[in-house]
Amino acid sequence: MKKLTTLLNFSSDNELFDYIISTLKLKGITQWDYFVKWEKVHNNIKPYEVELNILNVLIGKENIEEELTNLILQYPKVVNIIPLLLAIRFKNKAEQKINILTDLKTFEYDHFDLSIKVPNKLEAENIASFFVGCGLGDLVKDKKVKNLVDYATGVEVGLDSNGRKNRGGHQMEDAVEVYIKEVCDELNLSYLKEANAKAIKNAWNIDITLDKSSRRLDYVINKNGNLYFFEVNFYNGGGSKLKSTATEYVNMNQYWNNQNIYFVWITDGAGWLSAILPLREYFDKAEYLLNLEMLKNGILKSLLINE
Template identity: 45%
Template sequence: MKYSQIFNKLLGCKNDDEVFDYLVGNLKETIKSWDYFVNWQKVLKNYKSVKVSLNLLNTLIGEADIEKAARELLAQYPDVIKIVPALLACRDKNICLLTDMRKFDLTRFDFSKPMSPADGAMFMKESGFLDLLSDRTIKSIPDYFIGVEVGLDSNGRKNRSGTSMENLAEFFIKDICQRNGYEYIAQATADKIYKQWGKKITVNKSSKRIDFAINTPHKLYLIETNFYGGGGSKLKSTAGEYADIYHQWTNDGHQFIWITDGYGWQKTQRPLRDTFDTTDYILNIDMVQKGVLEYLLQ
């Protein structure tokens, strides 16, 4: 790393080893906030877009001959079939199923457009969905749909953790830039950076997005952020990747800063230390809070 007296002044670290010990010794357990659990805006948007169809399907609840009732409903309202995959917690619109093991027959169901009432009713019957309506296990399809959407949205929590780290970093970066007269771009690309500031950066893919690019009077700073609550091989590969990025952007004449945090690094210190030793600056949230990032940008 590139040691600076600011590490001693702000953190009490007198050498590289002490800075690294501070880095791994002051990691945050979590950065989850209230919006981590469910993206209610997305759930309710999806619900409102199919509300009419859900209420039409609701009329099937408790029907004695429910398959016949389903065929009649689909004959009158063919677009209702489009929401069936979502009711089975499936985002796919084109579904291919093995319907006969002996003959290995495959049947394709395209829910992006209306299908025959017989096929639609058969799909709902064979998938088990109609049984839940017939015996009133499901008492409200709109309520049930919201529950399914909440469950599907839980898959987005990993992405929300990444976004939370970016939001947290931007909270500090925006404040630093406003007070010092710097410009910054969130989710920057090489094209955006060149168009706004006339500076070129080397990237392996033109579509690569950099979490933050900060333009100061003396240098362009490129910042990547991430948070790892748990360990795994991903951390090792990430550390190696950022070491390569550092050399690439240093050769371009720019400064790379990596802001990372999370207890995941406690059990994966070796690759982090390797990257720490071969790059200039790796910071955690605590270091940013204490003013290290602002000093490095000056």
């Protein structure tokens, strides 16, 4: 019988597993900051506000290419905001080149360099041509936008939505940390967040061997030299990832146990309803499987006191 089964006063491991499944947070854990990181959006816009306002003079003009060429020659920094207006993130800001296929039969390309700091007239004309060719010219010419600062803010909101998957993971980590911090404070224990072997060595002078050089543990608690490793995740939807994660954690549990380290997997979400068998496989082979409801009911404190 599992230690958790005894700690929670269940009569069997099957009853414990049924409890875990029945108390999954099916409504998710979405919090207000999940949708948009507004501070990040505004911080990304602020460095370009002057250039965006300079480009506002193009709105409603007829000859956008000529007007923009002159603007670029007067204010070269306006070139920096063209990728932003197109929702492009260049990995290397010093190398912002775009090739446009212009003929499908001959595979000829036009080449545009948006990283030029001080364009000459020919380079400015080329960049202006790109601005018109990609559709931004008609956008401002036809007054489809009234203010490029507002438009760019909307673009940043769209780009920020790509980070929602990561934010979902961070929200689960933040939710779990509330309980970890509370218990550690109460029991006078120390913990680390996103810790690797070096951080553990520096904090507690304990050596561990990692299965991957890049491995970072979501949380680590030190109880009188005994380490508890925590992996934390939340799945709103199903998919093959859940099965592979469960299999990985079976191996991870054994790996840490072989080093006399306790491994605790805290997971939750409606996604597990479509992957009960992989979760059950982990449950049968590992000692500690927790969800948020169990944390709410104080299981973490019981686990640390009685282990």
